[in-house]
Amino acid sequence: MRSPHSGAWWLWALGLAVAASRTTNPALLAMIAVVAGFVAVHCRSSAPWSSAYGMFLKFGLVVIGIRLVFSVLVGGINGPTVLFTLPEIPLPDWAQGIRLGGAVTTEGLVYALYQGLQLATLLGCVGAANALADPRRLLKSVPTALYEVSAAVVVALTVAPQLAVSAKAVRRARVLRGDTAHGWRAIRTLLVPVLEDALDRSLHLAAAMDSRGYGRTAGIPRQTRLLTAALVMGGLVGLCIGAYGLLDAEAPVFIGGPVLAIGVVLAVAGLLVGSRRLRRTRYRPDRWTVPSVLIASSGALAGAVTVLAESFGDASLVPSTVPLELPDVPLLPTIGVLVALLPVFLVGEGRS
Amino acid sequence: MVVRRGYGTHAGTVTVRLLVTVLLAAAGIVVGAPTSSAAVCGGNGVTVVVDFGSLGGGVQTGCASGDPASGLTALADAGFGYTFPTRQPGFVCRINNRPGPDADPCVNASPATAYWSYWYADRGGSWTYSSLGAGNRDPRAGTVEGWSYGSGKAPTMAPPAKPAAPPAPTTPPAPPPLPPRAEPTIVPPLTLTPIAGSEPTSSTPPTTTTAPSSSSEPITTTGSSMSVTSASVASEVPQPQPVASEQKSGGSTTVIVAGVVVVALAVLAFITARRRRARDD
Numbered sequence: 001m002r003s004p005h006s007g008a009w010w011l012w013a014l015g016l017a018v019a020a021s022r023t024t025n026p027a028l029l030a031m032i033a034v035v036a037g038f039v040a041v042h043c044r045s046s047a048p049w050s051s052a053y054g055m056f057l058k059f060g061l062v063v064i065g066i067r068l069v070f071s072v073l074v075g076g077i078n079g080p081t082v083l084f085t086l087p088e089i090p091l092p093d094w095a096q097g098i099r100l101g102g103a104v105t106t107e108g109l110v111y112a113l114y115q116g117l118q119l120a121t122l123l124g125c126v127g128a129a130n131a132l133a134d135p136r137r138l139l140k141s142v143p144t145a146l147y148e149v150s151a152a153v154v155v156a157l158t159v160a161p162q163l164a165v166s167a168k169a170v171r172r173a174r175v176l177r178g179d180t181a182h183g184w185r186a187i188r189t190l191l192v193p194v195l196e197d198a199l200d201r202s203l204h205l206a207a208a209m210d211s212r213g214y215g216r217t218a219g220i221p222r223q224t225r226l227l228t229a230a231l232v233m234g235g236l237v238g239l240c241i242g243a244y245g246l247l248d249a250e251a252p253v254f255i256g257g258p259v260l261a262i263g264v265v266l267a268v269a270g271l272l273v274g275s276r277r278l279r280r281t282r283y284r285p286d287r288w289t290v291p292s293v294l295i296a297s298s299g300a301l302a303g304a305v306t307v308l309a310e311s312f313g314d315a316s317l318v319p320s321t322v323p324l325e326l327p328d329v330p331l332l333p334t335i336g337v338l339v340a341l342l343p344v345f346l347v348g349e350g351r352s
Numbered sequence: 353m354v355v356r357r358g359y360g361t362h363a364g365t366v367t368v369r370l371l372v373t374v375l376l377a378a379a380g381i382v383v384g385a386p387t388s389s390a391a392v393c394g395g396n397g398v399t400v401v402v403d404f405g406s407l408g409g410g411v412q413t414g415c416a417s418g419d420p421a422s423g424l425t426a427l428a429d430a431g432f433g434y435t436f437p438t439r440q441p442g443f444v445c446r447i448n449n450r451p452g453p454d455a456d457p458c459v460n461a462s463p464a465t466a467y468w469s470y471w472y473a474d475r476g477g478s479w480t481y482s483s484l485g486a487g488n489r490d491p492r493a494g495t496v497e498g499w500s501y502g503s504g505k506a507p508t509m510a511p512p513a514k515p516a517a518p519p520a521p522t523t524p525p526a527p528p529p530l531p532p533r534a535e536p537t538i539v540p541p542l543t544l545t546p547i548a549g550s551e552p553t554s555s556t557p558p559t560t561t562t563a564p565s566s567s568s569e570p571i572t573t574t575g576s577s578m579s580v581t582s583a584s585v586a587s588e589v590p591q592p593q594p595v596a597s598e599q600k601s602g603g604s605t606t607v608i609v610a611g612v613v614v615v616a617l618a619v620l621a622f623i624t625a626r627r628r629r630a631r632d633d
Contacts, residue, residue: 024438027610034614038621046632077441078487080428097488103421111441315438318459322436329606338613349628 003045004347006138008292012039012299013129016340019306019333020121023317024114027329031337032302033060033121039340040128043347047134048168049161056127056160060120064113071112075099079107079322111321130160136205137286155202166197224273231270238263291346298342305336392512393417398491399475400430403500403507406466407450411509419493423470423486426497437461442485444468447499464503471498471506476513479506 013036020032037057044050071077072086082103089100135158142153170193174181181189242260245252309332310317319327393399393415403411414430427434427447435446437458445458447468456462470486471479473496481504482489491497496511 027607027614030614031610031617034617034621038617038624041621041625041628046628077436078422078424079436080425097484099488313457313459315457315459318438320435320438320458322441323433326604326607329610331606334610349624 003134004295004343005141005286005288005292006133006135007141007286008288008296009133010129010138011296012340012343013125013132015296015299015301015303016128016337017122017125018303019337020118020125022306022310023330023333024118025317025319025327025330026114026117027327028306028317028333028337029114029117029121031334033117033124035337035340036121036124036128039343040131042344042349044131045134048165049135050131050164051168052161052164053124053127053131055164055167056123056130060123060127063119063123064116067112067116067119068109071108072104073100075102075104075108077108077111077321078103078105079324081106081324083109107322107324110324114319114321127160130164135161140282141286155206158202158205159198162198162201163194166194166201170194170197228270228274231266231273235263235265235267235270238266294346295343298340302333302336302340306330306333309333392515393494394515396493398426398430398493399496399512400426400432401496401498401507401509401511402427402432402447403498403509404450405501405505405508407501409450411507413509413512419491421490423472423482423489423491423497426491427486427499432499442487444470444486444499447501451501466502467504469500469502469504469506471500472496473498473511475511477511479511481506 016032016036020029023029037053040053044053082105085103086101088102091098091100138157139153167190170190171186174189179189238259240263242256242258242263245255245259246257306317309330314330314332316328316330317333319325392413396419397415397417398420400414400416401411402413412432414432416426416429418429420426420429424434424444427444432447433449434444435449435458437443437445437460439459440461443461445456445462445468451466456466462468470482470489472482472489472491473479475494475496477496479498498507498511500507
């Protein structure tokens with residue numbers, strides 16, 4: 001069986017990430033995290049970058065820890081139930097509203113935990129996508145009009161998987177030389193070589209693409225180039241202003257939907273104009289097979305159901321912390337997230 | 353039923369206490385305000401004035417004894433329960449579970465036309481809009497904190513002045529407030545039960561101090577504002593006493609089911625990861 005389209009994995013993961021970004025309910029977040037994790041460890045290939053998930057998982061745990069420590073030190077949200085009181089550092093008048101130390105409350109800690117869990121879950125979703133999708137094959141599907149920025153896109157998309165590959169290689173080389181450092185010392189000796197190696201690999205890839213004609217501008221009329229750039233830029237600006245207008249309840253109505261629509265039209269026009277100018281052939285192109293479509297739609301369903309539940313005013317998506325309440329499980333989003341387990345049944349173990 | 357019974361006993365004790373007050377006052381014995389539930393603080397402590405404004409319920413007062421660390425602590429110590437919006441905690445969107453969920457879902461910060469504004473004042477002074485959040489402002493002992501529902505207007509009741517040292521009750525003033533308090537004991541709780549049912553309990557039940565505010569009526573000078581209090585008390589005595597979370601039991605089973613699913617998936621993922629790592633090596 002052919003492995004699924006790389007874009008399908010990214011759409012699947014982004015759908016889960018959308019679901020995670022709409023909720024702070026710990027039950028739903030944990031569900032999203034384990035679904036993403038299980039699919040990642042089950043469906044990942046044996047390629048070197050597929051160990052990226054573990055890295056993201058550890059990073060997520062660190063994020064939760066940092067969020068909790070800061071909520072203890074700096075405070076922020078506080079409720080009536082005081083757990084313990086740290087000595088408070090007095091601050092001058094101009095720093096009013098900022099607090100160092102002071103009372104630590106259960107409600108504040110729970111709120112920080114929910115927020116940290118949300119960030120960690122988002123990281124887990126991105127980590128799963130990094131482990132599952134082949135970054136270089138994803139690049140094949142980048143629209144032609146984006147070729148001018150493709151080098152930047154490549155560096156951005158491949159740094160994390162390359163980091164995992166480099167970490168493995170550097171550690172292996174160290175072990176072969178008899179260096180069996182553990183813990184903090186190992187991190188200190190590994191950090192610089194790993195970062196350097198990962199960046200080098202990404203830059204090599206970008207250079208290779210450049211030499212093969214990615215983003216070339218020769219032979220294209222100046223007017224077409226300017227038109228494409230103007231259309232894409234205008235489209236992006238329209239998208240930004242439109243999204244802002246939609247999110248800001250105070251903004252005039254015409255700034256929201258219409259500007260967003262204009263932005264989309266401009267951006268699509270830019271992509272069409274840009275893609276007309278050069279032809280390319282693909283060797284063994286990725287196809288949107290039935291499993292790929294199913295994978296992408298299962299993730300998108302999880303996100304869509306959560307957004308829908310939120311628009312219907314499902315209060316359990318954001319459980320109250322002051323006063324503290326036992327979070328309820330939002331039924332519809334949970335079922336939607338469980339549907340995102342579908343790839344496990346579509347893709348055999350290690351076949352991705 | 354629970355609400356009504358609880359409310360009935362509450363009203364009963366209020367009536368008894370009032371009667372005792374009246375009798376003692378008539379007998380010429382000086383009665384100090386009850387200490388624990390004093391509506392307006394005696395000497396120290398922070399007096400909290402909550403103006404329910406358009407929500408109906410007039411102005412209620414409470415006393416946070418000692419020196420509370422923040423405006424929110426003072427509010428809670430004075431016997432008012434508060435709720436933060438779930439997405440933007442730090443604001444106060446409900447005091448004593450009001451406004452109800454239909455008026456303000458309490459997910460994002462309340463609109464500028466209908467929110468709880470936070471004020472402070474010296475005893476007998478005038479209200480100042482606080483430029484700090486209630487969680488960050490440390491009220492001085494012996495001052496007054498004000499909460500007013502609406503579009504940011506100061507509480508209608510002036511900050512209560514310091515009590516005159518030995519209050520001399522010259523006239524027996526209690527009889528007027530007595531009948532209106534006795535009447536609504538049977539009528540109104542129906543409108544309030546849905547709030548009590550749908551809103552889970554807060555950690556500090558709103559034990560509002562309606563009785564002493566009227567028993568200390570002869571002491572305070574601001575007669576007009578206190579009459580607002582007593583008139584509103586008549587319709588508002590049955591504070592929504594949040595019934596304990598009985599319906600939460602249904603929620604907790606789904607939480608347990610979800611927890612089991614999460615743990616099972618996590619274990620499955622862990623086993624798969626280990627097996628695959630062993631095979632790869």
